[in-house]
Amino acid sequence: MRLGVYGLALTFVLLVLIGVLAWVADEQRALPYEIRVPHIPNDITIYDGSPISVRHIVLLLLVGCKEALKFQNYLVILISWTVSWFLLGGMARKIRDIIFGIIFQYAVMILYLSIVHVRITLYIPESIIPAFCAFFASTGMFLLLKKLRKYDFFEVLEKKLNIRVEPGYKYEIPVPFTCPNCNAVQYSNAQYCWKCGTDLTKFYNERAR
Amino acid sequence: MEILRIENLRFAYEPGQWILDNINLRFRKGEFVLLIGPSGCGKTTLLYCINGLIPHRLKRGIRKGKVLLNINGKWHDAASLPMNVISQHVQTVFQDPEIQFFKLHVIDELAFTLENLGYSREEIARRIEFATKACGIEHLLNKDVFSLSGGEKQRVAIASALAVQPDILLLDEPTSNLDPVGAKMVLETIERIAKHGSLVILVEHRLEETSKHADRVIVMHEGRILVDAPPKKVYGDPELLQKLYEIGIRPPWPAELISRLRKKRILPENAPVPLTVEDASNIIKEYLKQGQLTPIKIPAPDIPSIFSSADNNRRPVIEIKNLWYMYPDGTVALRGINLKIYEGEFVGIIGNNGSGKSTLLLNILGLLRPSYGKVYVFGKDVTKISVAELARHVGLVLQNPDLMLFQPTVWKELAFGPRNLGLPKEEIERRVKMALKMMKIEKFAQRDPHRLSRGQRHRVAVGAVLSMIPKIFIADEPTTGQDYGSCKDYLELLAKLNKEGRTIIVVSHTLDIIARYCSRVVVLHRGRIVLDGPPREVFARADILERIQLDIPYITRISLLLRDLGIPVALRIEELESYLEKSLVQR
CATH class of the missing domain: 3.40.50.300 (P-loop containing nucleotide triphosphate hydrolases)
Incomplete structure (x- = not known):
């Protein structure tokens, strides 16, 4: 459930970021880019070129128009977000699960808004594209570093925590194997042979080399 | 005064x-x-x-x-x-x-x-x-x-x-x-x-x-x-001893051993009652010295065949590959564990506090993600499947049963798991009745589990897992707060489940239980596996176990003290009794 909570928080952060970037952009110019969400019979206008204000940012977050600010609609939107994360939060194990969760919760919200016959149109300001590129580039770098960091786990142990790791414990030891001294079967990388008591650490280190 | x-x-x-x-x-x-x-x-x-x-x-x-x-x-x-x-x-x-x-x-x-x-x-x-x-x-x-x-x-x-x-x-x-x-x-x-x-x-x-x-x-x-x-x-x-047995209390092992030998007339009825391992072995040696007994060397029992030959066709239910786990505060709890547990095994995991036993269990159940390495249960990486899916096949009974009980009645507690599996009503009822009977808690079915004694609450927690009929059953410290009779019933039940083909993993400090029931013992120390083998052989390595400050079962300790009489290493009191009966012949 913890990742689910992070996902919920991340959603808010992302949308506030988009709102802030749109505010920084020149909102007075005409907006040449428009994306229509396919197969949805109704649509709403999120951003129509008006100056960005707190009200617009809130509307952006709610993926709605003025009707979204009515109490009952606001309540249902909150419920749809919460339900989505309750459904997904327990299953979220990786970042891609969170991304899927964010998309899913907006799908639920758009579905609700479609049912109450609200028009949806997504506009993207021109100057936001470099910001999106920067955002995706930094996210990609973060994910790559995270993946690379996995292979530096032992460096972290040795350099930061001062834990010396023998080579025999850095690699997988295929089990079962037989003791080099007495041929007794070992079903794990135990330090000593259960039969003859031989210290097997040397054997693991040689195997790792 | x-x-x-x-x-x-x-x-x-x-x-x-x-x-x-x-x-x-x-x-x-x-x-x-x-x-x-x-x-x-x-x-x-x-x-x-x-x-x-x-x-x-x-x-x-x-x-x-x-x-x-x-x-x-x-x-x-x-x-x-x-x-x-x-x-x-x-x-x-x-x-x-x-x-x-x-x-x-x-x-x-x-x-x-x-x-x-x-x-x-x-x-x-x-x-x-x-x-x-x-x-x-x-x-x-x-x-x-x-x-x-x-x-x-x-x-x-x-x-x-x-x-x-x-x-x-x-x-x-x-x-x-x-x-x-x-x-x-x-x-x-x-x-x-x-x-x-x-x-x-x-x-x-x-x-x-x-x-x-x-x-x-x-x-x-x-x-x-x-x-x-x-x-x-x-x-x-x-x-008095008989009365203790009847109510499910086992006397200390040294006293029980001498009492059994007295009953079988290997020792005289007036042989003193020992309260320590050393006293028990000294009493036997004393009667030997007095010439009342004559030792005969008897052969040690065979090692189980699973440890004699590597059978590559066996299916591992749990496979751990170079598992490392580090807590957020920098404590490295597991250091390069490679382990395979096969279907139908009864494995005991022992080690002092802080050796990594609980961390290992939590990694197997997917509740903790490995810092390095992989854990597979039934061939699936535990980080890629949900805990809920794993729970269908792996049941865990925690040391503290209060952490598992949250329903208003025992019946509802036992029905909770099967209900969440989406089973029909009749099947839920059948499983709950089976679990109530197995744990001998039928009379508590409509009672609030929190009002029962600790040992009874533990049995309810076990029943709640049994009603799920898991293929792998993990018990964390199953003997905590339990008298000998309840421990024995519980372990006999696990042994019965094991005979039906289920894989049982027990984490315990009670080494006599491990020695009696487990076919394999894994000894952990500071995040590594130190020994892994048949209990008789593992507990015979007294020198290695002493180095890591781990005790051995009392009966095994007594048998090791009697080694010079030609007595093999014994795990259970019945074994030691039988060895002494065969090898010590009254003149």
Whole structure:
């Protein structure tokens, strides 16, 4: 459930970021880019070129128009977000699960808004594209570093925590194997042979080399 | 001098169900009394009557009779004394020391009660010094209580009680959550306290470590006193021993072994009753020396075939590949574990506190993600499937059953899991009835599980897992807080499930249980596997186990001491009895 909570928080952060970037952009110019969400019979206008204000940012977050600010609609939107994360939060194990969760919760919200016959149109300001590129580039770098960091786990142990790791414990030891001294079967990388008591650490280190 | 009298005491939580029934006892200052009995017999309730929690805090229930405390030469009924007066003369240490802690630092915790009793600074300092020396915790004074090990926490709780210098010290299973090293620490402390002059009443299931120090053993059963005698009388009298077996209490292994040998006439009926391993082996050797017995060497039993040849066609149900786990605070709990557990195995995982046993279990269940390496259950990476999906096939019973119980009745508790699997109503009912019967808790079906005794709650928790019919059953410390009879029933049940083809993994400090039931023992120490093999061979490696401060089962210890008589390593008392019967021939 913890990742689910992070996902919920991340959603808010992302949308506030988009709102802030749109505010920084020149909102007075005409907006040449428009994306229509396919197969949805109704649509709403999120951003129509008006100056960005707190009200617009809130509307952006709610993926709605003025009707979204009515109490009952606001309540249902909150419920749809919460339900989505309750459904997904327990299953979220990786970042891609969170991304899927964010998309899913907006799908639920758009579905609700479609049912109450609200028009949806997504506009993207021109100057936001470099910001999106920067955002995706930094996210990609973060994910790559995270993946690379996995292979530096032992460096972290040795350099930061001062834990010396023998080579025999850095690699997988295929089990079962037989003791080099007495041929007794070992079903794990135990330090000593259960039969003859031989210290097997040397054997693991040689195997790792 | 008599310090405590209990006269015709009766107590019932619910009308008509007497938990204590006509208890009459007298205690003297400086006695060390061991109070034993099966789960639910009323031991803890008796302690609550002595320390005034009944009736002052637990106001419901029906109480009759008297608990009289001798305060400054005058007898007072505990029911009419205020708690603040009782607590100056009677102190209690509970099973879980954390529930007693109020302060963050050890020294503040020790001073807390004394400050509340209005002692001067100088007096507080003097009493803290006394208590810390008695409990050997001088080096812990400035530490955070919650950063201590289990044994250290329990010693701080005892020191906190001892600082009051009570006339009576009550201890309710203080070692049940501790590993053998921690338990030994605590029991040595208790023995020192008894020598200081307080009456010590200790409720315990670990009879081997405690009986040798006790002046008196009181056995309770169904709210009544069954036996009240010195330990050697209780364990040495065949009739009393028989009564203990009938109520599910096993005497200490050394005493039981000699008793069995006496029954089989290998030793004479007047052979002394030992309370320690060394005494037991010395008695046997003494009769040998006197020429009454003649040793004959007998061959050791064969090693199980699974350990004799590698069978690559066997399917591993759990596969761990170079598993490392590091906690967020930098503690490395697992260091490169490679392990395969096969279908149908009965595996015991042992190791001292902090060796990584619980972390290993949590990684298998997917509740913790490996820092490095992989864990596969039925061939699936546990990080790629949900905990809910894993729970269909892997059942875990936690050490503390209270963490698993949340339904209003036992029936609902057992039905919760199958209901979440989406099973039909009839199947749920069938599984719940099966689990109730297996755990012998049918009579509790409609009761609130939180109102049962700890041992009964544990059985409910096991039942809740059994109703899921998991393919892998993991039990974390299944013997905590359980009497011998309940432990035996539980382990026999696990053995039965194992015979049906289920894989059983048990984490336990009770090595006799591991030796008796497991076909494989994995020994962990500081995050690594030290030994992994058949129990007979693993426990024979006494030198390696001693190096990592791990004990071996009592029976195995006795058999190792008799090695020079040609006795092979024994895991169970029946084995040792049989070896001695075959090899020691009466002249």
